Amino acid sequence: MMRAAILSLAALGLSACATLDPYEPGTAIVPPQAYARDLPPSGIAENWWEGFGDPVLDGLVEEGLAGNIEIAIARDRLRGAAALLRAERADRLPRLDGAADASIGLGSDVVDTASIGLLGTFDPDISGRLAAEIRVAAADYAQAEYVVADQRRLVAAAIAAQYIEYRRTGAQLDLLAQSTELQERTLRIVTLRFEAGLAANLDVRRAAADLAQTRARRGLIEIARSGAANRLAILLGRPPGLFAPPSSSGESTIPEYAGGPPAGTPADLLRRRADVLAAEAALLRAAANVGIEQADLRPSLTIPGSVLLGDGSIGGILDDFIATIGAALDVPLFDGGRRRAEMAAAEAEADARFGEYRLTFLEALGEVENSLVALEANGQRIDALSDAIEQSEAALEQSDALYREGLATLFDVLDAQRQLIGSRRSLIDSQAALATSFVSFHAAIGRMDSAP
Known part of the structure; x- marks a missing residue:
């Protein structure tokens, strides 16, 4: 019953996430088609x-x-x-770590044990x-x-x-x-x-x-x-x-x-300015950050696995072979509205970055x-x-x-x-x-x- 409930909640979360569209701040600024004054002749x-x-x-x-x-x-x-x-x-790639463990007994009834192996995890990024x-x-x-x-x-x-x-x-x-x-x-x-x-x-x-x-x-x-x-x-x-x-x-x-x-229009010329492009990159970063906050509203899946050799005496490390693989599903249920608030904050920051981009363009035009x-x-x-x-x-x-x-x-x-x-x-x-x-x-x- 518990497994069925978890799978049901996961499906509900995924369907809800499908309605979240990528965030697109504002509309592109439309610069004038010509400067207020004529440009001098074309040069270098x-x-x-x-x-x-x-x-x-x-x-x-x-x-x-x-x-x-x-x-x-x-x-x-x-x-x-x-x-x-x-x-x-x-x-985005699987992660693989080495592992080793050993214990040496001090009493007559304790056996020395040792194991070596590999531990790995993989995130298929179902949340994005x-x-x-x-x-x-x-x-x-x-x-x-x-x-x-x-x-x-x-x-x-x-x-x-x-x-x-x-x-x-x-x-x-x-x-x-x-x-x-x-x-x-x-x-x-x-x-x-x-x-x-x-x-x-x-x-x-x-x-x-x-x-x-x-x-x-x-x-x-x-x-x-x-x-x-x-x-x-x-x-x-x-x-x-x-x-x-x-x-x-x-x-x-x-x-x-x-x-x-x-010679050219402001859109052609100023679009090449590095500070305008930097402001545009900051805008894209803010929009991508909204995507991170959106992903936190979706279920996430982690696939851990391990391969271990030996679980007996130190002299017989290769006697036992154990391989495991699993799956851990994290489904957001209730956090008091924190995730939604963080996404709203990220959207507000993206809107502010769009304003900064427009301001940078207009200031460049003023120069x-x-x-x-x-x-x-x-x-x-x-x-x-x-x-x-x-x-x-x-x-x-x-x-x-x-x-x-x-x-x-x-x-x-x-x-x-x-x-x-x-x-x-x-x-x-x-x-x-x-x-x-x-x-x-x-x-x-x-x-x-x-x-x-």
Whole structure:
């Protein structure tokens, strides 16, 4: 009667489990078919930094992808995830262990006994729990692999951005030398005019003050330059402090990007982003975890077995042979609603992961849109500043000539100098910002394949 009741309950449990469908969180996000702004012309898709045509930058990115510590950490975690996936898959196979037992009697009526054998178990996974655990481990492995790829994407972008900053500071130092030379020349002219009685001492002090203010900028630029070099060193996995990027022929200029990012819709481009794929893998893991909780509502079956040799004296281990095989059926009956509550919690977590996936996609889309705006705005600003520099150079030349003739004041000359120096400084910053915008754009849509 008891055996019949157990089999009846098992059949009832299996039929109930058949109504449990695989959990599917939410509906897929449908991205817009085009960006709010037009994409620039198609350019290099994978190694996008090569679009700058700078061998020094190419070498730095290559070194960083090979030696960056965060990438190495992500690879170590990927190896761990691969090992756990192998472990979960191994649970689908029969398990076999060796066994040995021996006892030695101390009295005259006690016989020495010994036995050796094999103990085995097999889980046919009628509940589907082992399959769900493999899906969880596979999703963990996929997420770890995408994290490696995402770290490579971020490191490449960070190296390019810091290299641009390093070149920006080099250009600013070069401009500082030019501005200092220009103001020193003005100071010499004013000093000679003062000594000849053609200018007041106030003019000398004004020219000297402007020169001192320009020279004072060197410290700030060198601080920024050192910071960029140190951040580059860390990204490359080198000790900061003694590192400086290799010199290049255009060290005092800003690298220009040739072409533009790959053309396509957001769904085509952002679907390649490793962090979006990692969020998708986390979503799949949460859905698979629901499958584990569903499996706990179903009966589970374990098949143990053993083969033993010997059960008599130590000298006759091979005299007896015993083989057994059995079956253990575990049927969930009553747990106060705990299993159902755990499944509800897993479903809620899967819904939350779906929300995180959608948020990751939208944030990535926002990064693309922001970089597009920056590309357009910085390009327009560079055009305007180029015109401002041309006008300022003409104004300085005219005011300088008029001052020499006594038809303009020193204030006019110094004001024209300030405008010219300021416009040149802003042009360098805008050129660097434009180059960085290209970096940000490619980082926002680019795909970095993970290295083994």
